[in-house]
Amino acid sequence: xxxxxxxxxxxxxxxxxxxxxxxxxxxxxxxxxxxxxxxxxxxxxxxxxxxxxxxxxxxxxxxxxxxxxxxxxxxxxxxxxxxxxxxxxxxxxxxxxxxxxxxxxxxxxxxxxxxxxxxxxxxxxxxxxxxxxxxxxxxxxxxxxxxxxxxxxxxxxxxxxxxxxxxxxxxxxxxxxxxxxxxxxxxxxxxxxxxxxxxxxxxxxxxxxxxxxxxxx
DNA sequence: AACCGTATCAACCGCATGGCT
DNA sequence: TAGCCATGCGGTTGATACGGT
Numbered sequence: 197x198x199x200x201x202x203x204x205x206x207x208x209x210x211x212x213x214x215x216x217x218x219x220x221x222x223x224x225x226x227x228x229x230x231x232x233x234x235x236x237x238x239x240x241x242x243x244x245x246x247x248x249x250x251x252x253x254x255x256x257x258x259x260x261x262x263x264x265x266x267x268x269x270x271x272x273x274x275x276x277x278x279x280x281x282x283x284x285x286x287x288x289x290x291x292x293x294x295x296x297x298x299x300x301x302x303x304x305x306x307x308x309x310x311x312x313x314x315x316x317x318x319x320x321x322x323x324x325x326x327x328x329x330x331x332x333x334x335x336x337x338x339x340x341x342x343x344x345x346x347x348x349x350x351x352x353x354x355x356x357x358x359x360x361x362x363x364x365x366x367x368x369x370x371x372x373x374x375x376x377x378x379x380x381x382x383x384x385x386x387x388x389x390x391x392x393x394x395x396x397x398x399x400x401x402x403x404x405x406x407x408x409x410x411x412x413x
Numbered sequence: 414a415a416c417c418g419t420a421t422c423a424a425c426c427g428c429a430t431g432g433c434t
Numbered sequence: 435t436a437g438c439c440a441t442g443c444g445g446t447t448g449a450t451a452c453g454g455t
Contacts, residue, residue, distance in 0.1 A: 201423075201449085223440060226445075240424065275443060291422050367444080 202241055206231055209236055211246055228384060244287045251283030255292055266295065 213229035219242070222235040231238060244250075255263070259281055266277040274286035274293075281289065 201424095220441090234425095236426085236442095237424070243442095244423070272444065286443075287423075287450080294445095295421060 205322075206233070207241070210241060214242060214246075228360055240287075244285045247285075249283050250285065253259075255284075259284070260297070263293065267293065267297075 209229045209231055210225070211264075213225055213231075222239045225231070225235055225238045226233055229238070233241075262280060263277060264281060270276050272290075274290040278284050278286040278289045293336055
């Protein structure tokens with residue numbers, strides 16, 4: 197292993213400390229737990245190993261499929277990918293990708309390229325999304341009523357203010373009632389402060405929902 | 414049995430980001 | 435506004451396990 201392996205005693209001290217004081221405040225954890233480890237090590241050990249509900253063992257086919265899909269959409273954003281796989285850590289996903297999938301997929305791609313040979317296909321890599329600082333809440337996302345149809349999902353934001361970056365500024369509802377062609381670079385200028393239930397909103401989740409939705413058809 | 418190459422994965426490192434003063 | 439500090443993340447390292455020769 198890279199670095200000094202954690203002992204059972206250290207694990208117990210860390211677990212006890214987290215149980216007592218909760219997560220966060222990692223700079224205090226080594227002192228509170230009585231560990232001779234830096235805060236980063238403590239955090240990593242907890243997140244990747246000691247946290248409850250961590251799933252161990254083989255990745256299922258469903259998980260592997262999802263990882264591949266998500267990686268196609270997000271690139272190496274392991275924490276986001278892991279967030280979609282209950283019980284899996286970013287480190288797990290990253291290791292699995294590096295050990296299993298990257299080689300496998302590279303081989304497949306090379307094979308595919310050889311087959312296509314001259315029939316080049318341009319693949320658009322995930323583009324960075326420009327997010328305004330003011331955008332700090334999650335617009336709730338609901339699938340269309342007719343779940344069986346192939347229509348795209350519609351964010352349930354009244355008077356939403358989502359703008360297409362390359363087309364000047366347009367209001368979503370006024371001019372883009374549906375989300376067709378959503379793979380373009382999109383800027384969320386401001387979102388109505390509506391969804392108070394979760395408090396913290398990750399915009400990437402929302403965009404990912406849309407991308408996954410489109411991808412599934 | 415000894416050696417070697419490869420796979421696996423826990424741990425570390427460095428950087429980016431955000432909050433606070 | 436600048437500087438400092440804590441946190442989080444992705445990349446990388448290196449010890450161990452395991453299979454093949």
